[in-house]
Amino acid sequence: MTVEISYREALHQALAEEMRRDGDVLLLGEDITGYGGSYAVTKGLYEEFGLDRVMETPIAEAGIVATAIGLSMGGLRPVAELMTVNFALLALDQIVNNAAKFHYMFNGQWSVPIVVRTVSGFGQLAATHSQTFEGWFASVPGLKVVMPATPADAKGMLKTAIRDPDPVIFIEHSLLYSRRGPVPEGDDHTVPIGEAAVVREGSDVTLVAYSRMAVEALAAAEELSHDGIECEVVDLRTLRPLDLDTVAASVARTHRAVACGEDWRTGGFGASLAAEIQERCFDVLDAPVARVAMADVPLPYARNLERMLIPSAHSVTQAVRSLFDTGGRS
Amino acid sequence: MAKATSRPSTTRRRSGRTEDGASAPSRRRHHATIAGLDAGTLLTMYRQMLLIRRFEEHAAEAYSQAKIGGFLHLYIGEEAVAVGALHGARPDDHLITHYRDHGYALVRGCEPGAVMAELFGRATGVVGGRGGSMHLADASKHFWGGHAIVGGHIPVAVGLALAQQKKQTGLVVVDVFGDGATAIGMFHEAMNMAMIWRAPVVFLCENNLYGMGATLVEQSPVARLVERARGYNMPAAQADGMDPVDMRRVMHEATEHARRGEGPFFVEALTYRFRGHSMADPEMYRTREEVREWRAKDPIPAFAKRLVDAGVAGEEELQRLDAEVEEQVLAAVRFADESPPPDPATVFDKIYAAPLEKRP
Numbered sequence: 001m002t003v004e005i006s007y008r009e010a011l012h013q014a015l016a017e018e019m020r021r022d023g024d025v026l027l028l029g030e031d032i033t034g035y036g037g038s039y040a041v042t043k044g045l046y047e048e049f050g051l052d053r054v055m056e057t058p059i060a061e062a063g064i065v066a067t068a069i070g071l072s073m074g075g076l077r078p079v080a081e082l083m084t085v086n087f088a089l090l091a092l093d094q095i096v097n098n099a100a101k102f103h104y105m106f107n108g109q110w111s112v113p114i115v116v117r118t119v120s121g122f123g124q125l126a127a128t129h130s131q132t133f134e135g136w137f138a139s140v141p142g143l144k145v146v147m148p149a150t151p152a153d154a155k156g157m158l159k160t161a162i163r164d165p166d167p168v169i170f171i172e173h174s175l176l177y178s179r180r181g182p183v184p185e186g187d188d189h190t191v192p193i194g195e196a197a198v199v200r201e202g203s204d205v206t207l208v209a210y211s212r213m214a215v216e217a218l219a220a221a222e223e224l225s226h227d228g229i230e231c232e233v234v235d236l237r238t239l240r241p242l243d244l245d246t247v248a249a250s251v252a253r254t255h256r257a258v259a260c261g262e263d264w265r266t267g268g269f270g271a272s273l274a275a276e277i278q279e280r281c282f283d284v285l286d287a288p289v290a291r292v293a294m295a296d297v298p299l300p301y302a303r304n305l306e307r308m309l310i311p312s313a314h315s316v317t318q319a320v321r322s323l324f325d326t327g328g329r330s
Numbered sequence: 331m332a333k334a335t336s337r338p339s340t341t342r343r344r345s346g347r348t349e350d351g352a353s354a355p356s357r358r359r360h361h362a363t364i365a366g367l368d369a370g371t372l373l374t375m376y377r378q379m380l381l382i383r384r385f386e387e388h389a390a391e392a393y394s395q396a397k398i399g400g401f402l403h404l405y406i407g408e409e410a411v412a413v414g415a416l417h418g419a420r421p422d423d424h425l426i427t428h429y430r431d432h433g434y435a436l437v438r439g440c441e442p443g444a445v446m447a448e449l450f451g452r453a454t455g456v457v458g459g460r461g462g463s464m465h466l467a468d469a470s471k472h473f474w475g476g477h478a479i480v481g482g483h484i485p486v487a488v489g490l491a492l493a494q495q496k497k498q499t500g501l502v503v504v505d506v507f508g509d510g511a512t513a514i515g516m517f518h519e520a521m522n523m524a525m526i527w528r529a530p531v532v533f534l535c536e537n538n539l540y541g542m543g544a545t546l547v548e549q550s551p552v553a554r555l556v557e558r559a560r561g562y563n564m565p566a567a568q569a570d571g572m573d574p575v576d577m578r579r580v581m582h583e584a585t586e587h588a589r590r591g592e593g594p595f596f597v598e599a600l601t602y603r604f605r606g607h608s609m610a611d612p613e614m615y616r617t618r619e620e621v622r623e624w625r626a627k628d629p630i631p632a633f634a635k636r637l638v639d640a641g642v643a644g645e646e647e648l649q650r651l652d653a654e655v656e657e658q659v660l661a662a663v664r665f666a667d668e669s670p671p672p673d674p675a676t677v678f679d680k681i682y683a684a685p686l687e688k689r690p
Contacts, residue, residue, distance in 0.1 A: 026496075052496065058526065063519030066485030067492065073474060074424075074493020093516075097479045098486060104681050107458040109469040111683035141681050165683035194686040241686050 002152075002182035010155035010183050011041045011117075011172065015079065017187040018162045019049050022077060025162055028055040028064060029081030029117075038083050039119060039177055061090035068114045069098055077162060082118040085171060086131050091116075099167035100142030111165045115158070120211070120262065121174025122310055127298035130306075132262050134210075135269035137169045138239040144168045144193055145239040149214035151181040153237055156191030164193060173212045196243035198250060202230035205320055206250040208273060209260035210236040213292070213311060217260050220316035229320060239269060248280050255286040258319045262311050265293040290319040362641040365575045369642045375417060375574045376637060377651055379409040379630050382433040384652075384659040385442055386605075389432070389449055389463075392663065393609050398449045402463050405433040407604035410629035411536055412437050412506075414569070414577020415599070419504050419532075419585045422472055424494070426487045427506040429464035429478040430536075430603075434506065438473045440466065442658060443665035452669035459672040472501075480541075481507065481514035484533070488524045491531035491594075502530040502588040504581075510541020512558055513549050521596070525562045528593035532584040533559075535598050536571065542607045543615040559596035571601030572629040575636075602627075 005013070019025045026049075027042060033056045036043035046054035057064050061082055068078040082088045088095070095116065103111045120132035138145045144166055148154040154172070161168040183189065199214065200221050207217040214235040221231035232250050236243065251257045257277050261270040274289040292315045299309060362369050386404045393402045405412070412433035416425070427434045435445050440456050448455025449463050456466050467475035474490065477483035487505035494501045511517055512535060524531050541549050552558060559566035565587065569580035577599060584595035602624040606613045613621075637643045643651075 055527075058519075058522060060519040060523065062516050063485045063488070063523050066482075066516065066520070067489035067523060070486040070489020070491070071493045071496075072489075073486070074490050075497060076493050078489075093479060093482055094485075097482055098477075102475075103683055105457065105461050105465055106467045106469070106475060107460050108680040108683070109457070109467060110474075113683075144682075144686070192686075 001185045003185050004180050005151055005183050006178055006180050007151045007154050007172070008039065008041055008177040010151035011158055012043065012045075014155045014158035014162070015042065015045060016048065018159055019045070019053060021187070024075065025077040025079065026053040026055065026071070027079050027081065028057050028068060030057055030059055030064070030083055032056065032081055037081065039172070039174065041117075042081065061087050062094050065091040065094035065099065065114075065116060068116070069094065069102075069112055072112050072114045073110060077113055079115045079117060079162060082116060084129060085118045085120045085133055086129050088116070088118050088133070095137070095143070095167070095169065096140055100140045103166070104142060112167045113165045115161045115168045115170050117158075117170045117172065119172045119174050122299065122306060123174060124301055124303060124306060126301040130299040132171070134171055134239055134261075135263050135267060135272065138242075138269055139272070142167070143240060145171070146193060146237065147171045147173075147211040147239060148237055149176065149211050149235050151179070152183045152189070153191050153235075155183055156189050157193060157237065160190045160193050163190075168193070171211065175212055176215070179215070191237070194238050194241045194243060196234050196236045196238070196246040198232060198246065199235045200231065200233040202232040202254065204230045204254055205232070205256040205258060205323060206247070206254045207231050207233045207258050207260055207316060207320070208236060208247055208277070209233065210239065211262070213260040213262060213316075216311070216313040217316050219313035220320065223313065223317055224320055229324065231320065242273075242276070244276055244280060247277060251277060251281045252284050255284055256323050257281070257285070258290040258292060258316065258323070260292040260311065260316055262294055264296050265291065266296050268293055287323045290323050292316050292319050364636060364640050364642065365579065367575065367578070371417070372637060372642050373651070375413050375578075376633055376648070377655060378413045378437050379574065379633065380652055380655045381436055381442065381658065382409045382412065383630055384655050385432060385436060385446070385662070388659050388663050389446065390605070390609065392446075392449070397667070398463065399451060400462055401429075402449070402609045403430040403607065404603070404605045404609070405430055407624065407628070408536060408538060408571065408601045409433060410574040410577055410633070411571040411599045411601050414574035415504065415506070415534055415581045417574070418578040418581025420501065423501050423585060424472045424474060424487075424490055424503040425506070426474040426483050426490065426503065427476060428480070428483070428508055428511065429476065430508070431464065431466050431476040435466040435468070435473060435476070438468065438471050440468050440471070440473070442662035446662040446666040447669045450666040450669070451671065452666055453672045454665070454669040481511040481516040483507070484511065485516050485520035485523065487531050488520050488527070488529050491524065491529035491588075492527060494530055495528075500589065502532060502585050504532050504534055504585070506534045506536065508541065509535060509537040509539065509546055509555060510544070510549060511535075512555055513541070521559070521562045521564065521594075524594040525564050528591065530588035530591070531594045532581065532588055533594060533596045534581070535596070536601055537598050538601050538603045540603075540607070540615070543611070545615065555598045556596060564594055564596050566596035566598065568598045568600060571599035572627050572632065574629065574633060604628075
C-alpha cells in the first residue's frame with residue numbers, strides 16, 4: 001500500500017520516524033524550531049521532541065557541522081540542516097577536512113555518523129543563492145552524497161542516511177518540495193544508498209540524471225516518445241558511491257547516453273559522470289556521451305535570463321536530438 | 331593512564347628502603363607536598379615533563395636523519411602546559427588538541443613507541459601510519475586527535491561537550507589550541523555556541539606568543555587573550571604555562587566549573603616554545619636574546635629545583651628518573667625503527683565505516 005504525499009512531507013516523516021525509533025537522533029540548524037525550517041521540513045518536530053533534540057543554532061554553518069561531528073563522536077546521531085547548499089560553503093572545511101577524514105586518518109578508531117541536510121535550487125535569488133555543488137562533495141572520498149528525486153526516495157534514503165555510520169551529504173531540491181508521489185505506508189520504508197534506479201525503460205538512449213533533473217528527464221522522455229525516440233531513464237539517487245554498473249548495463253542496451261545535471265559544465269558532476277561512462281562503455285557507444293549542464297555563468301536575477309539558463313526537459317530533448325542528428329546506429 | 335603505572339615502581343623501591351630502616355629522608359619525602367599535591371603525583375608530573383622533552387629531542391634527531399617526513403612541531407619549552415592541564419582534568423575527560431600534540435598524547439598514556447612509530451610512518455603507530463605527527467589519536471583514552479587545520483577542531487569540541495551534557499556522563503572536554511587560532515572564525519563560532527548552550531568544555535589556549543612566525547601583536551588587538559572571553563560572557567583565567575602546578579590548579583578550577591554544569595571556561599596558558607614553529611623554521615622573527623630569556627625559565631629545571639627544595643625528591647633520584655626516561659625513549663626509537671611500514675594492500679581500507687559495496 002502506498003500513500004500520496006509531498007517530498008517535503010516525506011522528509012518530515014523520515015525525521016520524525018527516526019527520532020521516535022532512536023533516542024540518539026537529534027536535529028540542529030538555523031530556524032528549525034519556532035520558524036519551522038526555512039522549507040518547513042522540520043515544522044512541528046520541536047513540539048513533539050523538545051528543544052533538547054531539535055536544537056536551534058546561531059547562524060554559524062561551520063559551527064553547526066562541527067557541533068554535529070562532535071555530537072556524533074559522543075554517541076549521538078545528529079542531522080544538521082544547512083539552509084541552502086550555498087551556505088554549506090562556509091562549512092566546507094568541517095565537511096571535507098573533518099567529517100570525511102576522521103575515519104580513515106585516525107585508522108578507523110571512530111566514524112562520523114552525521115547527516116548534513118541541505119538544499120539546492122533556483123527561484124530568482126541571483127548568483128550567490130542559486131548554485132549546486134554536488135560535484136565538489138562527490139569528489140571527496142569519505143563522504144556519501146545523496147540527491148533524491150521522488151518523495152519515496154526522499155523518505156527512504158533519509159532514513160537510511162540517518163542509520164548510516166558515515167557522513168552523508170543529503171541534498172534536497174527547493175523545486176521538488178511540493179511535488180507529490182506515492183510512498184510506501186508505514187515506518188519501515190527505507191531505500192539503500194549506492195543503488196541507482198531505472199525509472200523508465202527505453203531502447204534508444206539512456207538519460208542519466210538525479211534530483212530535479214531526473215524529473216525533467218522523465219518529461220523529456222515522454223515528449224521524445226511521441227517522436228519515436230525511446231529513452232531509458234536512470235535516476236542515480238546516490239552520487240557517491242556511484243552505481244556505475246546500473247548505468248553501464250543500461251548504456252549497453254541503448255548505445256547512447258546523456259549525463260544530466262544542474263551544476264556547471266566545467267568540473268561539475270556531469271563532467272566526471274560523462275568521463276566514467278565514456279571509459280567504461282566506449283565499445284558499445286554509438287555516439288559521444290552528451291551532457292546537459294548549467295552554462296558557465298553566475299546565475300543572474302532577471303526572470304528571462306534565469307529561465308534561459310536553467311537546465312530543463314527542453315535542454316534534455318535538445319541534447320538527445322543532437323545525438324541522433326550527428327549519426328545514428330543504422 | 332599508563333604513565334601512572336610506571337611511577338609506583340619508584341615508590342616501591344623507596345618504600346622498600348624505608349622498610350629496611352635505611353632511608354629516613356625517604357620517609358620525609360613521602361609527606362612532602364607542593365600546593366597540596368603528594369610526592370607521587372609531583373614525581374609523575376616531573377617524569378611526564380621529562381618524557382616529553384626527551385621524546386622531542388630524539389624526534390628532532392630522527393627528523394634530521396630523514397626518518398620522519400612532513401612537518402614536525404616540537405613541544406619543547408611548553409611541557410608544563412600539557413602535564414599540568416591534564417592533571418587538572420580527570421583522566422577520562424575528553425581531550426582534543428591542535429597539531430603540536432606529542433606532549434598531550436604521551437601524558438594521556440599513549441605508548442611512546444607507538445607515538446614515535448606514528449612519526450616514522452609505521453604500521454605500529456597510534457593511527458597506523460595514516461596521520462603522522464599532527465594527527466595522533468587514541469579514542470580508547472578519550473584523546474580525539476591531533477588536528478592540523480588551525481581552529482577546525484575547536485567547535486568539534488563543543489559538539490563533543492554537548493554529547494556529555496545530553497548523555498550526562500559527568501565528563502568535560504579539554505579543547506587545546508594556540509594563540510594564532512583565536513583569530514580564526516571557528517574560534518568565535520565555538521566560543522559563542524559553547525556559551526549559548528552552557529557546554530561543558532574548557533578552552534585551553536596555549537599562548538606561546540607566535541602564530542608560526544607572526545607575533546601576537548600582529549595577530550590580535552588584545553595582548554591578554556583572556557580578555558577575548560569577555561565578549562562571550564565566559565569566565566576566564568590566566569595560568570603560568572611554565573609551572574605545572576599552577577597549570578594544574580587553574581585547569582582543575584576550570585574543569586570543575588564545567589563539570590558542575592556552569593558552562594564553558596577559557597584558560598590562557600602563558601608559555602613559550604624553545605624551538606622553531608616546525609623543524610623547517612629558521613626563526614628570523616624573534617631575537618636570540620628573547621629566546622635566551624625564556625630558556626632561563628625552562629620549566630623542567632625550575633620544577634626540579636622546587637621538588638628538591640620542598641623535599642619531594644633528592645637530586646640523585648631526579649637524575650635516575652631522567653636516565654630511566656632516556657632509556658624509555660631510546661626503546662621507543664628502536665621500536666619505531668624496527669616496525670614495518672603499513673601494508674600497501676590496506677591503503678583503501680577504512681575510507682568508510684560501511685563501504686556499501688555494490689551488490690552483484
